[in-house]
Amino acid sequence: MHLFNSNKIVTVGKISEVLNPEPKVVKKSLLVATGTLLPILFASSPKLSFAQEAVTASTKENVSQSIITAFNPLTDMVQGLAHPITLLAFTAAGLVWFIDKPKATQMMQNATIGFVLVQIAPLLMKMLVQVTVGF
Structure with a gap:
C-alpha cells in the first residue's frame, strides 16, 4: 500500500x-x-490595603535602572564597532609583522585587551551602578 x-x-x-x-x-x-x-x-470581596513601602530603595533602583538603559545604545554601538576595529588592528599588526615583530605583537596585545574591555564594559557598568545604589 x-x-x-x-x-x-x-x-x-x-x-x-x-x-x-x-x-x-x-x-x-x-x-x-x-x-x-x-x-x-x-x-x-474585601479590599486589602497595606502600608506604603520605603520609597528611597525603589527610587534608587529606578534611577540605577534608568542609567543602565540610558547607556544601552552607546554600549551597543561601541560593541558593534569593536569587531571591525579589532579586525583592522590585527590586519595592521599582520602587515607590521614583516618589518618589526615585537611592535606587531604589542599591537595584537593592545587590540585584544581593548576588545575584551569593550565586551565586558556593560558588566562593569552594571556592577558599578549596583555598588553605588547601596550608598
Whole structure:
C-alpha cells in the first residue's frame, strides 16, 4: 500500500457550503449568566490595603535602572564597532609583522585587551551602578 497511490475519493462538503456558509449559533446563556455575576462577586470581596513601602530603595533602583538603559545604545554601538576595529588592528599588526615583530605583537596585545574591555564594559557598568545604589 502506497501513501500517495490511493484510489479513494473523500468528499468533505459542497462548494456552495464553503462559499455561503450558514452562521452557526452558539449557546451563550451560561456565559452571559456567569459574566453578569462576576462584577457582583468582585464587588463583595474585601479590599486589602497595606502600608506604603520605603520609597528611597525603589527610587534608587529606578534611577540605577534608568542609567543602565540610558547607556544601552552607546554600549551597543561601541560593541558593534569593536569587531571591525579589532579586525583592522590585527590586519595592521599582520602587515607590521614583516618589518618589526615585537611592535606587531604589542599591537595584537593592545587590540585584544581593548576588545575584551569593550565586551565586558556593560558588566562593569552594571556592577558599578549596583555598588553605588547601596550608598
